[in-house]
Amino acid sequence: MPRFAIVPDHAVTIAVRVRYFETDKMQVAHHANYLVWFEEARSAFCRIRGIDYPQMERDGLFLPIVEAHCRYIAPARYDELLSVSVFVLECARRSVRFGYVIQRDETLLAEGETYQILVDGNGRPRSWPEELAARMTLGLPAT
Amino acid sequence: MPRFAIVPDHAVTIAVRVRYFETDKMQVAHHANYLVWFEEARSAFCRIRGIDYPQMERDGLFLPIVEAHCRYIAPARYDELLSVSVFVLECARRSVRFGYVIQRDETLLAEGETYQILVDGNGRPRSWPEELAARMTLGLPAT
Amino acid sequence: MPRFAIVPDHAVTIAVRVRYFETDKMQVAHHANYLVWFEEARSAFCRIRGIDYPQMERDGLFLPIVEAHCRYIAPARYDELLSVSVFVLECARRSVRFGYVIQRDETLLAEGETYQILVDGNGRPRSWPEELAARMTLGLPAT
Amino acid sequence: MPRFAIVPDHAVTIAVRVRYFETDKMQVAHHANYLVWFEEARSAFCRIRGIDYPQMERDGLFLPIVEAHCRYIAPARYDELLSVSVFVLECARRSVRFGYVIQRDETLLAEGETYQILVDGNGRPRSWPEELAARMTLGLPAT
Numbered sequence: 207m208p209r210f211a212i213v214p215d216h217a218v219t220i221a222v223r224v225r226y227f228e229t230d231k232m233q234v235a236h237h238a239n240y241l242v243w244f245e246e247a248r249s250a251f252c253r254i255r256g257i258d259y260p261q262m263e264r265d266g267l268f269l270p271i272v273e274a275h276c277r278y279i280a281p282a283r284y285d286e287l288l289s290v291s292v293f294v295l296e297c298a299r300r301s302v303r304f305g306y307v308i309q310r311d312e313t314l315l316a317e318g319e320t321y322q323i324l325v326d327g328n329g330r331p332r333s334w335p336e337e338l339a340a341r342m343t344l345g346l347p348a349t
Numbered sequence: 350m351p352r353f354a355i356v357p358d359h360a361v362t363i364a365v366r367v368r369y370f371e372t373d374k375m376q377v378a379h380h381a382n383y384l385v386w387f388e389e390a391r392s393a394f395c396r397i398r399g400i401d402y403p404q405m406e407r408d409g410l411f412l413p414i415v416e417a418h419c420r421y422i423a424p425a426r427y428d429e430l431l432s433v434s435v436f437v438l439e440c441a442r443r444s445v446r447f448g449y450v451i452q453r454d455e456t457l458l459a460e461g462e463t464y465q466i467l468v469d470g471n472g473r474p475r476s477w478p479e480e481l482a483a484r485m486t487l488g489l490p491a492t
Numbered sequence: 493m494p495r496f497a498i499v500p501d502h503a504v505t506i507a508v509r510v511r512y513f514e515t516d517k518m519q520v521a522h523h524a525n526y527l528v529w530f531e532e533a534r535s536a537f538c539r540i541r542g543i544d545y546p547q548m549e550r551d552g553l554f555l556p557i558v559e560a561h562c563r564y565i566a567p568a569r570y571d572e573l574l575s576v577s578v579f580v581l582e583c584a585r586r587s588v589r590f591g592y593v594i595q596r597d598e599t600l601l602a603e604g605e606t607y608q609i610l611v612d613g614n615g616r617p618r619s620w621p622e623e624l625a626a627r628m629t630l631g632l633p634a635t
Numbered sequence: 636m637p638r639f640a641i642v643p644d645h646a647v648t649i650a651v652r653v654r655y656f657e658t659d660k661m662q663v664a665h666h667a668n669y670l671v672w673f674e675e676a677r678s679a680f681c682r683i684r685g686i687d688y689p690q691m692e693r694d695g696l697f698l699p700i701v702e703a704h705c706r707y708i709a710p711a712r713y714d715e716l717l718s719v720s721v722f723v724l725e726c727a728r729r730s731v732r733f734g735y736v737i738q739r740d741e742t743l744l745a746e747g748e749t750y751q752i753l754v755d756g757n758g759r760p761r762s763w764p765e766e767l768a769a770r771m772t773l774g775l776p777a778t
Binding site for chain 2: 273
Binding site for chain 3: 223225226227242245246249253259260283284285
């Protein structure tokens, strides 16, 4: 009984092809790769929203992961084409919470969440520059 | 202000050296590797408890991850020697929940949890064979 | 002084975006990932040539790597879009040799080669089925 | 017919346990991981020879891979304990060539080679500081 995930309109979705390297001896994509796919979706999210993350890092702003969670619902297999959607769940003054949905066609494969804080090069929390916050929260209901 | 994790007596602890490959451009171990280290600790847990996981798989019993969670508290860096502890939090009829603690000396770096179900080669849930359940729950308070 | 690689007409070229996970503390893509990108290009090569590699494996035909070589010419960095080209250098009765070129725009980043043999599920060498050999060698000068 | 590799006396050998994550759907360790194991052995080599590689990088000296080669002779499987040996083949003024042998018990699984150059933070070639060169070439016949 396939489930159908709800991906919000403001999500960014990328296509990911399961690599042979990403499979394991259980014949499916290894679960650690899902965090890598989440990250690849975040990279696309930033690019599409006009957030130059490589430049952010050169400017001394980083978004390390403080918490990551993934629920695995159905396996992904070699060479399958998946869609990985990412969307902001909540953007606070010095942090952001992303949600993720991975699907193959209409089948929900996984759901996830990461919580990240904005820090400088010494790991000290920093507040979102106004413009970046605006780009992050585009499409989110005002709070 | 370092935190000190409580690792139960029935935990199994392995040493993991952070590989260069596991670092990322933020100069720290990438967060996806923590799930790999958790898994390496589980492998040692099984070996030490006399659970031959490779044989289990040949016998058609698998323990796929249904849920994984990690909280990242302090970064790990290249060539550092970490201790990764794993312990059973709960072992139900057809599933098991593991807890994890990663430390460098006395400093807590990360905590995690995985929820796994026992399935056969077709993904159908299976009950723990009695002997395996006993080995899994060794040292746990009876429920 | 950038070099310009010669990619033959019968090559298959894919785009690969460097993942954050793939970078290391030297701020560049870690060299082991190049073998993974080569493999992703081979997967696309098979798909495009009508070679169903997942089906081949279900039929008991595998193409393990016997030899891999990579020459690293210029680094690749996070979020860069690379082109990875793969082409058959030589297809013998029970083996195949692939060549690879990785470029960013017109700059050559790496060149590589893999030598693979066709084996059955027990690792015994097998000859190429005629149709697969034809698909593999499409565009190659007859020998 | 197992082969027996010749590992020179001045080699450094580490033990590596094949991780589940490192297997692929062919039920064996994926070939890209061998480069990672080579690197882990190099890290141990440096540590044992009194070469503080993390400090070298803080001092602006890096050893990027210019060329990597691996020959795969027999597969490695999940949870197997391998020995990975590394030794200097040749140490020139601004470069070093390492050789590698991977074995399981007395069976040779793989042989490899990497060629690396010493560069500063801007990628410019540098000569080996005398003390580092001495530590690198310890046990090598004088040339």
